[in-house]
Amino acid sequence: MEPSPPSSVIIIGAGVSGLSSAKVLAENGIGDLLILEASDRIGGRIRKEKFGDVSVELGAGWIAGVGGKESNPVWEIAVKLGLRTCFSDYSNARYNIYDRSGKIFPSGIAADSYKKAVDSAIQKLKGLESNCVEDATNRIDFTLTPKTPIELAIDFILHDFEMAGKEFLVADERGYEYLLYKMAEEFLFTSEGKILDNRLKLNKVVRELQHSRNGVTVRTEDGCVYEADYVILSASIGVLQSDLISFRPPLPRWKTEAIEKCDVMVYTKIFLKFPYKFWPCGPGKEFFIYAHERRGYYTFWQHMENAYPGSNILVVTLTNDESKRVESQSDEETLKEAMVVLRDMFGSDIPDATDILVPRWWNNRFQRCSYSNYPMISNNQVINDIKAPVGRIFFTGEHTSERFNGYVHGGHLAGIDTSKAVLEEMRKDERQKGKQNQNFLLEPLLALTLTQADAVSGLHKCDVPTQLYLSGKLGIPEAIL
Numbered sequence: 001m002e003p004s005p006p007s008s009v010i011i012i013g014a015g016v017s018g019l020s021s022a023k024v025l026a027e028n029g030i031g032d033l034l035i036l037e038a039s040d041r042i043g044g045r046i047r048k049e050k051f052g053d054v055s056v057e058l059g060a061g062w063i064a065g066v067g068g069k070e071s072n073p074v075w076e077i078a079v080k081l082g083l084r085t086c087f088s089d090y091s092n093a094r095y096n097i098y099d100r101s102g103k104i105f106p107s108g109i110a111a112d113s114y115k116k117a118v119d120s121a122i123q124k125l126k127g128l129e130s131n132c133v134e135d136a137t138n139r140i141d142f143t144l145t146p147k148t149p150i151e152l153a154i155d156f157i158l159h160d161f162e163m164a165g166k167e168f169l170v171a172d173e174r175g176y177e178y179l180l181y182k183m184a185e186e187f188l189f190t191s192e193g194k195i196l197d198n199r200l201k202l203n204k205v206v207r208e209l210q211h212s213r214n215g216v217t218v219r220t221e222d223g224c225v226y227e228a229d230y231v232i233l234s235a236s237i238g239v240l241q242s243d244l245i246s247f248r249p250p251l252p253r254w255k256t257e258a259i260e261k262c263d264v265m266v267y268t269k270i271f272l273k274f275p276y277k278f279w280p281c282g283p284g285k286e287f288f289i290y291a292h293e294r295r296g297y298y299t300f301w302q303h304m305e306n307a308y309p310g311s312n313i314l315v316v317t318l319t320n321d322e323s324k325r326v327e328s329q330s331d332e333e334t335l336k337e338a339m340v341v342l343r344d345m346f347g348s349d350i351p352d353a354t355d356i357l358v359p360r361w362w363n364n365r366f367q368r369c370s371y372s373n374y375p376m377i378s379n380n381q382v383i384n385d386i387k388a389p390v391g392r393i394f395f396t397g398e399h400t401s402e403r404f405n406g407y408v409h410g411g412h413l414a415g416i417d418t419s420k421a422v423l424e425e426m427r428k429d430e431r432q433k434g435k436q437n438q439n440f441l442l443e444p445l446l447a448l449t450l451t452q453a454d455a456v457s458g459l460h461k462c463d464v465p466t467q468l469y470l471s472g473k474l475g476i477p478e479a480i481l
C-alpha cells in the first residue's frame with residue numbers, strides 16, 4: 001500500500017491524553033499531525049452509552065480531586081461547558097451496610113470495623129515506608145486482618161476504590177465525552193457535532209512501530225503505513241503489557257521491565273434497570289454496601305436517583321478478579337447473581353431487573369485494564385521509566401502522570417506535558433537543521449567563486465569546524481579531504 005505523506009507527529013490513541021497532546025501541538029503550529037485511533041470513536045476510557053432512557057458512563061464517571069489545593073483542569077473545563085454534575089457523598093456508605101439477611105449493621109459495629117480497616121491500612125503503609133519486607137511482616141498485627149463479611153466489605157471499599165478529594169458524578173445526557181468533543185473542536189475540523197478532519201483516522205489499529213534516529217514508521221492492522229518524525233503513544237498500560245503493538249528494534253529492557261511492574265486495575269460498573277425503585281432514597285442513602293464472606297462480591301452499590309431521578313437504575317461495582325470473572329460469563333448469569341444479592345438485601349418480592357449492561361474493559365484489546373495502579377508507596381523510578389521516551393517514541397496517558405495516574409485529569413495533564421517535551425525535541429531538531437542549512441547554503445556560492453581545491457583551503461581559512469567535513473555534511477567529496 002502507498003505510504004501516506006509523512007507527518008511531524010503521529011499520536012496513537014484518541015482518549016483524553018491523545019487529544020490533549022494533539023491540541024497542544026496544533027496550538028504550537030504543528031499542522032501536519034495525525035491521530036490514529038484503533039476504535040471507531042474518540043474518548044477511550046471515557047464512554048457513555050444509552051441505558052434505559054439516560055446516558056450512563058461505562059468508564060470514567062467522576063471528576064475527582066475537586067476543591068483541593070490545586071484546581072483540577074478537567075473540572076474547570078466541565079464548569080465552563082456547563083456539564084451537569086452531582087456531588088457524591090460517600091461518607092454515609094459505611095452506615096448502609098447490609099448483611100445477607102437484609103439487616104443493616106448497627107452504626108457502632110460499622111464504625112469499629114471501619115476503624116480497624118483504617119488502622120490496618122496505616123500499619124501496612126508504615127511497613128512499606130520502612131522499606132523492609134521483614135519489618136513490615138513483623139509489624140503486622142494479624143488481629144487486624146479482615147475476616148468477617150463486614151470487615152471484608154470495608155477493606156474492599158478502602159483499598160479497591162480511589163476516592164480523591166471531593167468527587168462529582170457526571171450526570172449529563174451529552175456524557176463526560178462531551179468535554180473531549182469540545183476539545184477536539186478547537187483544533188480539528190468539525191461540522192454538526194461530527195469530526196470531519198482527515199487528520200483523525202478511526203479504526204486504525206497500530207500493530208508495529210519501527211523506529212530509527214531519523215523517524216518512525218507506523219504500520220496498522222489494515223496494512224497502512226504512516227511515517228512521522230515523532231510518535232506519541234497513548235495506549236493504556238494494559239495495552240503496553242499486551243502484544244498488540246510490537247517495536248522494531250524492541251524496547252530496551254529498562255522500559256519493558258518498568259511496564260511489567262505497573263499493576264493494572266480492572267473496575268467494572270454493572271448497570272441494572274428496574275420497573276420501579278425498591279431501595280431507600282434520600283440524604284445519605286445513595287451508596288450502600290453488601291457484606292458477603294467473599295471479598296468484593298457485589299459489594300458496592302449506588303442508586304442513580306440523585307443523578308437521574310426516576311431512572312430506576314442501580315449500579316454495582318466489581319474489581320479485578322470479580323470483574324474478570326463476570327466479563328467471561330453471560331450477562332444473564334451476572335443478572336441472576338446480582339438479583340440473588342439484591343433479594344438478600346431487600347427481600348424476595350422485589351422485581352427482576354428488566355435490563356443489564358456489563359462493560360468489558362479487560363477483554364477489550366484496546367484497553368486491557370481500567371487504569372494503572374501504582375503501589376501507594378512506589379519508587380518514582382518505575383513511573384519515570386514508563387514515561388521516558390525511547391528515541392523518537394514518546395509515551396503518554398494516565399499511567400505516565402506522576403501525581404494523578406488513574407484519573408482523567410492525570411491523562412489530560414500527561415498529554416500536555418508529553419507534547420511539550422516533543423515540541424522541545426522538534427526545536428532542537430530545527431536548530432540542528434538550521435546549522436546544517438547554513439553550511440549547505442555556502443556550497444553553491446563557493447562553487448561559483450572557487451575551485452574545489454581552493455574551496456577546501458578557503459573553508460579552512462573561514463574556520464568551518466573540521467568535524468563538518470569529517471561527517472560529510474558540507475557535501476564536499478571525501479576524496480578531497
Ligand SMILES: Cc1cc2nc3c(=O)[nH]c(=O)nc-3n(C[C@H](O)[C@H](O)[C@H](O)COP(=O)(O)OP(=O)(O)OC[C@H]3O[C@@H](n4cnc5c(N)ncnc54)[C@H](O)[C@@H]3O)c2cc1C
Nearest residue numbers: 013015016017038044045060061062206370397398408411
Ligand atoms: C470503569 C472505569 C472507571 C473510571 N472511573 C474514573 C473516574 O471516575 N474518574 C476519573 O478521573 N477517572 C476514571 N477512570 C480512569 C480514566 O477513564 C482514565 O484515566 C482516562 O480516561 C485515560 O485516558 P488516556 O488517554 O490515558 O487513555 P485512553 O482513554 O485509554 O486512550 C487511549 C486510546 O488509545 C487507543 N488505542 C489503544 N491501542 C491502540 C492501538 N494499537 N492503535 C491505535 N489506538 C490504540 C484506545 O482505543 C484509546 O482510545 C475510569 C476508567 C474506567 C475504565
